[in-house]
Amino acid sequence: xxxxxxxxxxxxxxxxxxxxxxxxxxxLDALKFILPRLPENFNLPIFIVYHIHKTSDDFxxxxxxxxxxxxxxxxxxxxxxxxxVVYMAPPDYHLLIEWDCTIALSTSEPVSxxxxxxxxxxxxxxxxxxxxxxxxxxxxxxxxxxxxxCKIKAAGxxxxxxxxxxxxxxTMPKAAIAAAEPDLILSLEEISEFLCNLNQx
Amino acid sequence: xxxxENEKIEIGLLLEAIxxxxxxxxxxxxxxxxxxxxxxxxxxxxxxxxxxxxHRILYNVQFFEALLMDFSINVTEMFRDPSFYGAIxxxxxxxxxxxxHIKIWHAGCSTGEEVYSMAILLKEADILDNTQIYATDFNExxxxxxxxxxxxxxxxxxxxxxxxxxxxxxxFADYYTAGNESAVMNKNLRANxxxxxxxxxxxxxxxxxxxxxxxxxxxxxxxxxxxxxxGLFRESLPSGGFLCLGSKESLRFSIYxxxxxxxxxxxxxxxxxxxxx
Ligand SMILES: C[S@@+](CC[C@H](N)C(=O)[O-])C[C@H]1O[C@@H](n2cnc3c(N)ncnc32)[C@H](O)[C@@H]1O
Numbered sequence: 001x002x003x004x005x006x007x008x009x010x011x012x013x014x015x016x017x018x019x020x021x022x023x024x025x026x027x028l029d030a031l032k033f034i035l036p037r038l039p040e041n042f043n044l045p046i047f048i049v050y051h052i053h054k055t056s057d058d059f060x061x062x063x064x065x066x067x068x069x070x071x072x073x074x075x076x077x078x079x080x081x082x083x084x085v086v087y088m089a090p091p092d093y094h095l096l097i098e099w100d101c102t103i104a105l106s107t108s109e110p111v112s113x114x115x116x117x118x119x120x121x122x123x124x125x126x127x128x129x130x131x132x133x134x135x136x137x138x139x140x141x142x143x144x145x146x147x148x149x150c151k152i153k154a155a156g157x158x159x160x161x162x163x164x165x166x167x168x169x170x171t172m173p174k175a176a177i178a179a180a181e182p183d184l185i186l187s188l189e190e191i192s193e194f195l196c197n198l199n200q201x
Numbered sequence: 202x203x204x205x206e207n208e209k210i211e212i213g214l215l216l217e218a219i220x221x222x223x224x225x226x227x228x229x230x231x232x233x234x235x236x237x238x239x240x241x242x243x244x245x246x247x248x249x250x251x252x253x254x255x256h257r258i259l260y261n262v263q264f265f266e267a268l269l270m271d272f273s274i275n276v277t278e279m280f281r282d283p284s285f286y287g288a289i290x291x292x293x294x295x296x297x298x299x300x301x302h303i304k305i306w307h308a309g310c311s312t313g314e315e316v317y318s319m320a321i322l323l324k325e326a327d328i329l330d331n332t333q334i335y336a337t338d339f340n341e342x343x344x345x346x347x348x349x350x351x352x353x354x355x356x357x358x359x360x361x362x363x364x365x366x367x368x369x370x371x372x373f374a375d376y377y378t379a380g381n382e383s384a385v386m387n388k389n390l391r392a393n394x395x396x397x398x399x400x401x402x403x404x405x406x407x408x409x410x411x412x413x414x415x416x417x418x419x420x421x422x423x424x425x426x427x428x429x430x431x432g433l434f435r436e437s438l439p440s441g442g443f444l445c446l447g448s449k450e451s452l453r454f455s456i457y458x459x460x461x462x463x464x465x466x467x468x469x470x471x472x473x474x475x476x477x478x
Contacts, residue, residue, distance in 0.1 A: 077419075079454060096233040
């Protein structure tokens with residue numbers, strides 16, 4: 001397993017086309033840490049599945065948008081994906097990436113016991129971006145995202161997992177590490193740096 | 202060629218085969234979603250490839266029917282998104298009330314919960330007797346369930362909460378008769394409802410409607426097919442006629458968006474504009 005220590009640009013390739021993030025328990029702090037650190041000229045779209053209660057309002061999205069330099073919004077069905085925008089899955093809907101690079105939402109049954117599901121996002125994103133996809137698993141108390149992370153690896157994409165020792169809840173990162181042999185295991189600080197470095201290439 | 206590309210070819214061929222053999226046209230459904238349904242079905246049936254699934258589908262009708270059930274995602278609730286029904290009460294019913302006769306179309310009504318919810322609102326506004334309701338779906342098995350209007354008591358409990366959240370202040374229990382495990386919705390709620398098989402992809406409009414409700418169906422279509430359906434609704438609405446979509450759907454990405462104006466944008470309630478300005 002490659003660790004991202006010291007040689008920060010070693011793993012960074014400029015050929016990536018999108019970033020998909022899965023996060024659960026402890027996610028608010030993690031997102032509040034990473035998103036504000038991204039530069040306004042960040043040039044990839046970011047998709048985020050964050051497990052939150054189905055009746056949550058859009059306060060969270062608004063708050064993340066307010067504290068970030070790049071735009072954070074709730075993903076809308078059929079909208080065209082553009083770089084430098086963070087698309088958050090709406091509560092109670094799966095977030096899918098369509099073959100024509102648009103967003104699709106779905107109320108089909110929960111996957112890995114949850115809706116939205118990280119696996120659904122990862123699996124559909126990999127069909128569109130293939131080896132140009134970066135999948136990131138952050139803190140969480142379930143196993144969602146592991147199957148999706150395996151698909152990303154199989155397609156030649158890059159998988160990054162938050163170092164379980166630094167995660168508020170370590171079940172999800174540990175499950176992803178066991179299942180998918182991630183390329184990088186990093187702290188939130190390092191993940192932020194890694195994403196910023198993507199931009200410089 | 203990668204597996205992903207091979208699968209894309211297989212999916213295209215499968216959808217073509219279904220269309221030619223059974224007439225159901227899924228070719229312009231949102232592909233990512235359809236692919237998940239297909240792979241899930243392969244998985245449940247122990248099939249390794251989509252090509253194997255295609256063979257089964259072509260030679261076994263029952264197998265196709267099972268896949269059709271899987272393709273038509275039937276998730277629904279009574280008073281789903283309670284605030285939507287509140288908005289209907291506030292912003293749509295007062296306008297309908299002025300009409301001598303009202304026609305409503307529920308397109309993609311699934312097991313009927315949406316239809317009974319609306320009938321309850323109409324009854325409480327005292328206009329149910331004056332309304333003709335068409336409730337359609339392309340899945341005949343589902344339509345049959347809608348017509349029966351039988352729901353488990355567990356669901357009824359959740360629906361009661363939804364009803365109250367939607368601003369309902371009568372006794373919800375007066376709208377059904379409860380048995381041991383399930384409840385039957387009152388017959389008078391469906392007295393003016395015609396339940397029918399109708400496919401939004403291929404079937405024509407069946408007349409002018411004052412209100413069309415098509416919620417959580419268009420999210421499963423691609424943009425082009427969404428426009429086919431919205432075109433059909435546009436054709437079926439007079440100027441001022443209402444169109445309601447699901448809470449995560451909108452006309453924003455449609456070629457017909459200019460033909461409609463917002464009534465309650467927060468609840469995805471629109472009205473067809475006057476054709477001359
Ligand atoms: C998720 S349900 C929505 C039910 C209800 N409108 C609601 O919002 O709760 C989607 C329904 O659309 C139906 N449907 C899908 N494709 C259709 C088509 N081409 N024509 C008619 N109905 C269709 C499905 O059978 C399913 O019952």
